[in-house]
Amino acid sequence: MQHVKPGWWSIDSPGLGQQYWDTxxxxxxxxxxxxxxxxxxxxxxxxxxxxxxRRIPGLNAIDEAVGRATEMGKPILxxxxxSDPVNAIAVQAINICAYVTKTAAKFSNPILMCxxxxxxxxxxQEVIRDxxxxxxxxxxxxxxxxxxxxxxxxxxxxxxSGIIHREQTAAAFFLGEFYAESLIFAExxxxxxxxxxxxxxxxxxxxxxxxxxxYVLIGDEFYAASAYLTREPVLVGSLIGQDWxxxxxITCILCGAVSQSMFSCSHARGVEAAVQASSGNADAKKxxxxxxxxxxxxxxxxxxxxxxxxxxxxxxxxRQPNAAAAPAAATNAPGGSN
Amino acid sequence: MKTxxxxxxxxxxxxxxxxxxxxxxxxxxPGKPFDSSADxxxxxxxxxxxxxxxxxxxxxxxxxxxxxxxMISVMRLLMRKQVKFALWSTADPQSPRCAQDTISEVNEMIxxxxxxxxxxxxxxxxxxxxxxxxxxINNVATDVRKAFGGKRDTDTAGKxxxxxxxxxxxxxxxxxxxxxxxxxxASKTSDYHVQFISGKKVPLLFSVTGVMVPETNVYYNSxxxxxxxxxxxxxxxxxxxxxxxxxxxDKDGKIQVxxxxxxxxxxxxxxxxxxGNGTKYYPTLHSALLLMIVLVVxxxxxxxxxxxxxxxx
Amino acid sequence: xxxxxxxxxTQARKPIVWILTFVSGGVFVLxxxxxxxxxxxxxxxxxxxxxxxxxxLLNDLTSVFGTISQVLTAFMLxxxxxxxxxxxxxxxxxxxxxWFFSVVLLVTMFSMVVFGYWDFHIRAANRTIDYDNAANWxxxxxxxxxxxxxxxxxxxxAMFSIIAFFILSAAYRAFRAxxxxxxxxxxxxxxxxxxxxxxxxxxxxxxxxxxxTGSNHDLLVNLKISxxxxxxxxxxxxxxxxxxxxxxxxxxxxxxxxxxxxxxxGGK
Numbered sequence: 001m002q003h004v005k006p007g008w009w010s011i012d013s014p015g016l017g018q019q020y021w022d023t024x025x026x027x028x029x030x031x032x033x034x035x036x037x038x039x040x041x042x043x044x045x046x047x048x049x050x051x052x053x054r055r056i057p058g059l060n061a062i063d064e065a066v067g068r069a070t071e072m073g074k075p076i077l078x079x080x081x082x083s084d085p086v087n088a089i090a091v092q093a094i095n096i097c098a099y100v101t102k103t104a105a106k107f108s109n110p111i112l113m114c115x116x117x118x119x120x121x122x123x124x125q126e127v128i129r130d131x132x133x134x135x136x137x138x139x140x141x142x143x144x145x146x147x148x149x150x151x152x153x154x155x156x157x158x159x160x161s162g163i164i165h166r167e168q169t170a171a172a173f174f175l176g177e178f179y180a181e182s183l184i185f186a187e188x189x190x191x192x193x194x195x196x197x198x199x200x201x202x203x204x205x206x207x208x209x210x211x212x213x214x215y216v217l218i219g220d221e222f223y224a225a226s227a228y229l230t231r232e233p234v235l236v237g238s239l240i241g242q243d244w245x246x247x248x249x250i251t252c253i254l255c256g257a258v259s260q261s262m263f264s265c266s267h268a269r270g271v272e273a274a275v276q277a278s279s280g281n282a283d284a285k286k287x288x289x290x291x292x293x294x295x296x297x298x299x300x301x302x303x304x305x306x307x308x309x310x311x312x313x314x315x316x317x318x319r320q321p322n323a324a325a326a327p328a329a330a331t332n333a334p335g336g337s338n
Numbered sequence: 339m340k341t342x343x344x345x346x347x348x349x350x351x352x353x354x355x356x357x358x359x360x361x362x363x364x365x366x367x368p369g370k371p372f373d374s375s376a377d378x379x380x381x382x383x384x385x386x387x388x389x390x391x392x393x394x395x396x397x398x399x400x401x402x403x404x405x406x407x408x409m410i411s412v413m414r415l416l417m418r419k420q421v422k423f424a425l426w427s428t429a430d431p432q433s434p435r436c437a438q439d440t441i442s443e444v445n446e447m448i449x450x451x452x453x454x455x456x457x458x459x460x461x462x463x464x465x466x467x468x469x470x471x472x473x474x475i476n477n478v479a480t481d482v483r484k485a486f487g488g489k490r491d492t493d494t495a496g497k498x499x500x501x502x503x504x505x506x507x508x509x510x511x512x513x514x515x516x517x518x519x520x521x522x523x524a525s526k527t528s529d530y531h532v533q534f535i536s537g538k539k540v541p542l543l544f545s546v547t548g549v550m551v552p553e554t555n556v557y558y559n560s561x562x563x564x565x566x567x568x569x570x571x572x573x574x575x576x577x578x579x580x581x582x583x584x585x586x587x588d589k590d591g592k593i594q595v596x597x598x599x600x601x602x603x604x605x606x607x608x609x610x611x612x613x614g615n616g617t618k619y620y621p622t623l624h625s626a627l628l629l630m631i632v633l634v635v636x637x638x639x640x641x642x643x644x645x646x647x648x649x650x651x
Numbered sequence: 652x653x654x655x656x657x658x659x660x661t662q663a664r665k666p667i668v669w670i671l672t673f674v675s676g677g678v679f680v681l682x683x684x685x686x687x688x689x690x691x692x693x694x695x696x697x698x699x700x701x702x703x704x705x706x707x708l709l710n711d712l713t714s715v716f717g718t719i720s721q722v723l724t725a726f727m728l729x730x731x732x733x734x735x736x737x738x739x740x741x742x743x744x745x746x747x748x749x750w751f752f753s754v755v756l757l758v759t760m761f762s763m764v765v766f767g768y769w770d771f772h773i774r775a776a777n778r779t780i781d782y783d784n785a786a787n788w789x790x791x792x793x794x795x796x797x798x799x800x801x802x803x804x805x806x807x808x809a810m811f812s813i814i815a816f817f818i819l820s821a822a823y824r825a826f827r828a829x830x831x832x833x834x835x836x837x838x839x840x841x842x843x844x845x846x847x848x849x850x851x852x853x854x855x856x857x858x859x860x861x862x863x864t865g866s867n868h869d870l871l872v873n874l875k876i877s878x879x880x881x882x883x884x885x886x887x888x889x890x891x892x893x894x895x896x897x898x899x900x901x902x903x904x905x906x907x908x909x910x911x912x913x914x915x916x917g918g919k
Contacts, residue, residue: 017689
């Protein structure tokens with residue numbers, strides 16, 4: 001039985017930490033590298049270095065959509081996804097909506113923003129009000145333009161579809177987390193001839209938007225949008241950081257593929273040698289293959305870095321008993337509702 | 339109202355006809371189970387009487403065509419095998435009610451076939467609804483006793499007691515003590531389960547709607563989940579495997595349901611009522627998909643004709 | 652905390668909010684990286700040394716912050732209800748266009764709240780009665796069942812089923828072989844759709860089995876629709892979705908990092 005003192009700062013220590021067994025220490029290191037890339041590039045961008053971002057056609061369509069709505073004198077609809085509560089995706093969606101609002105405010109174009117969650121409604125209202133104030137036209141802000149519809153998915157879908165039909169919106173922006181209702185929105189807006197720009201962080205909904213909308217931001221283009229639109233150093237820097245992270249991930253994938261191929265070749269050769277060495281003796285063959293397996297457990301393969309492991313079964317961690325905490329333990333926790 | 343060629347209302351009318359007519363007939367449809375369905379069946383059948391499963395029910399009435407049928411098939415199996423389960427939800431406040439209604443329905447089916455009905459508290463407990471799926475699932479993965487610690491359920495005497503006093507959860511100290519974690523979902527909770535629970539040493543199983551299949555395949559292919567039931571096809575596979583078993587030859591020596599991915603011979607529940615909505619709705623799925631193929635072909639023919647005419651002129 | 656924040660001067664609010672964000676986010680980041688005690692049961696054992704003590708404390712803190720977030724989310728609903736009341740109340744008071752629908756909305760909203768809580772109260776007060784059996788229901792239970800099962804669930808399902816119609820019309824309109832890429836896309840989509848049709852797929856696979864004999868067997872079995880669909884999903888679809896999800900994940904990480912470090916300026 002292994003008796004260990006927990007919490008040693010050694011990679012090989014079985015007492016290192018539960019999460020290092022759950023996800024593998026390299027996974028945490030991997031995430032840390034991504035964070036470092038993003039922060040470093042934000043600093044680089046803040047150092048007034050001009051960094052390049054490629055053109056995203058879907059974003060050029062924003063001005064076109066707002067222009068068309070202005071010509072038609074009809075409102076612009078914005079739906080910042082179905083995030084509940086507000087998360088990073090919702091904040092990004094509201095950022096893009098803020099840019100749309102800014103453009104709309106310049107042309108005195110009415111806007112409508114439908115919020116799925118109450119927290120989203122609160123945040124959206126603050127941001128949109130701020131945009132009108134920054135543009136110097138606070139009187140044009142209509143508090144009813146930002147609406148909480150419902151936090152039930154299909155009640156929300158019904159509500160937004162109703163608004164699209166009643167208000168005959170000229171342009172529609174669907175940005176953020178969308179699920180099954182994506183096609184309901186897109187087809188409804190399509191049926192009244194509204195120009196649509198959409199993006200879903202849910203990969204399964206992107207095809208629906210592609211089928212029914214005019215412009216779609218795919219995958220991380222959604223996050224690249226605000227950097228592209230505003231050219232703010234912080235946003236541009238973090239976008240470059242994301243690209244560095246992708247290059248790092250691709251390098252890891254290539255290393256993994258090469259390493260795994262080399263291991264497979266060496267394994268095949270090892271098996272062949274083990275079988276030949278046994279000269280037809282079944283017991284010898286079994287022993288040789290077992291030896292090969294044992295020796296392979298010590299050989300380095302890149303993919304092993306990402307593999308999770310169980311703490312050794314005989315691991316015993318010495319701890320003092322805690323008699324005092326026992327009675328309270330069952331009742332001091334947060335609970336759910338019925 | 340026109341979609342270039344065929345008017346929209348004609349398209350919709352055709353769908354109504356194609357989707358409704360097969361419902362009035364019993365049409366036997368052959369079909370090989372998906373690998374993910376076979377793995378799901380294998381995992382569920384490996385459970386032993388008295389094992390405890392953590393069952394997240396994250397679907398509502400909107401997806402009941404798929405989700406409820408999935409839950410019924412899984413519940414039938416769990417109840418027949420006398421596996422205990424702790425139910426909880428994070429996606430929608432409606433979810434616990436939908437799940438409880440389904441459990442009552444399956445209980446009636448089990449009673450009819452002469453099985454032991456499930457008793458709340460003794461055989462299953464309701465651990466309630468928690469808002470903010472990501473936070474709640476993270477809490478359960480980190481410390482299940484703390485996450486459900488404040489939760490009470492009604493015991494068989496009608497008294498409210500902490501869920502960890504129930505026979506279902508009394509031996510559970512951490513998430514790894516469950517024999518299996520299942521998420522029956524129509525929402526993003528599957529992602530959070532992978533994020534927070536797949537790293538733990540407990541097998542993870544999903545049942546998802548048809549549209550979520552491509553995304554769930556990613557987790558299945560990477561080994562982060564042991565299997566999943568995908569949409570109506572998943573239910574159809576499950577019902578067939580429960581009826582005929584997997585890789586089990588019949589009286590004539592013919593294997594009705596075979597899988598190369600799961601070569602094990604696994605007996606089902608022959609002679610019991612295994613067939614449900616999966617088998618009933620599957621022909622409807624066929625006719626609707628066939629209609630879609632026909633319309634896509636018509637659309638393309640129209641386009642080619644229009645292009646040809648434009649070139650001529 | 653919220654009360655104190657509302658009393659703070661406007662200029663001080665942003666730093667306070669950022670400090671709160673940084674501290675609560677920091678707890679979760681630290682929790683991920685700080686070694687967590689293995690096989691540790693707080694009820695039975697004391698943490699062994701400072702590293703385990705901090706790990707145990709972080710474990711407790713994540714639950715606390717998680718619960719605060721859940722409670723705040725639940726209370727936010729009040730603001731949402733206020734928005735609905737203001738917009739639809741004004742519409743009814745001023746008898747604006749379609750004001751009757753606003754009346755329907757408010758009446759159904761209040762009915763659901765009243766019957767929902769009343770039913771909950773009755774069930775909580777009579778725990779020995781089996782309310783799964785409809786024979787034990789009274790007026791209130793029936794009212795809740797009518798509103799929840801009879802109306803809400805059915806309308807939810809109806810809205811969801813509308814998607815089937817939209818999928819069909821969108822497929823008919825958009826699935827056109829306009830270019831080489833679109834044709835490849837159309838072809839793969841049709842193959843995957845056919846593979847979902849068990850009857851057609853079985854016939855196709857049996858036909859391939861009949862043809863695939865002799866030395867060509869191993870090559871020809873790859874033409875089974877189940878094999879083709881499997882290859883498409885595993886070799887093309889899964890990596891594509893993984894790539895998209897990875898990009899989105901990185902974007903989310905980057906946004907979360909900016910919010911945590913106070914670099915995100917939200918809509919400006």
